[in-house]
Amino acid sequence: MSQTLSCDPKGIILPCPSCDTGNRIPYARLDQQGRCGSCHQNLPLPSLPVEIDDASAFAALLSQSPLPVVIDFWAPWCGPCRMMAPEYAKAAHQAAGEAIFVKVNTEDHPDLAGRFHVQGIPAFALLRGGQIIRQTSGAQMAPQLLEWMRRG
Numbered sequence: 356m357s358q359t360l361s362c363d364p365k366g367i368i369l370p371c372p373s374c375d376t377g378n379r380i381p382y383a384r385l386d387q388q389g390r391c392g393s394c395h396q397n398l399p400l401p402s403l404p405v406e407i408d409d410a411s412a413f414a415a416l417l418s419q420s421p422l423p424v425v426i427d428f429w430a431p432w433c434g435p436c437r438m439m440a441p442e443y444a445k446a447a448h449q450a451a452g453e454a455i456f457v458k459v460n461t462e463d464h465p466d467l468a469g470r471f472h473v474q475g476i477p478a479f480a481l482l483r484g485g486q487i488i489r490q491t492s493g494a495q496m497a498p499q500l501l502e503w504m505r506r507g
C-alpha cells in the first residue's frame with residue numbers, strides 16, 4: 356500500500372479501497388465522503404499524507420481546501436525527516452476528516468519552501484483558508500504534532 360497520495364491541479368487522487376481505481380477528489384470537497392466512480396462504494400476521507408509535486412496543485416489545495424492544511428517540509432537527505440515520516444503519516448491518519456496533511460520535498464521545490472521562509476527541516480506549517488496560522492520546526496511524534504495542530 357502506498358504511503359502517500361498524489362495530486363494534480365484539480366484534486367487529490369484517492370485509490371478506491373474496494374477496486375483500486377484512482378478517484379480524483381476536488382480540493383473544495385475534501386471534507387465530504389465521495390463515491391468510487393467505478394464500483395460506487397463509498398470512499399474513505401483522505402487519511403494519508405499528500406505528496407505535492409506541482410506548484411499549481413499546491414496553490415489550488417491551499418486556496419480551496421475547506422479543511423485546515425498541515426505542510427511537512429522535508430528532504431530525502433534529512434535523517435530526522437525520514438525518521439519522523441511514519442509519525443507524520445500516523446498524525447494524518449488520526450486527523451482524517453479534520454485536516455489535510457501534505458508533504459513538500461524542499462529539494463524538488465525550494466521555491467515553495469522559500470515562500471514559507473523555511474530555514475531548517477523538518478518544518479511544519481498550519482494553514483486555514485490559505486492563511487498561515489502557525490509554523491514550527493524539528494522532528495516530532497504524532498501526538499505532539501496533533502497537539503500543535505489543534506491548539507486554539
Ligand SMILES: [Zn+2]
Nearest residue numbers: 371374391394
Ligand atoms: Zn471502487
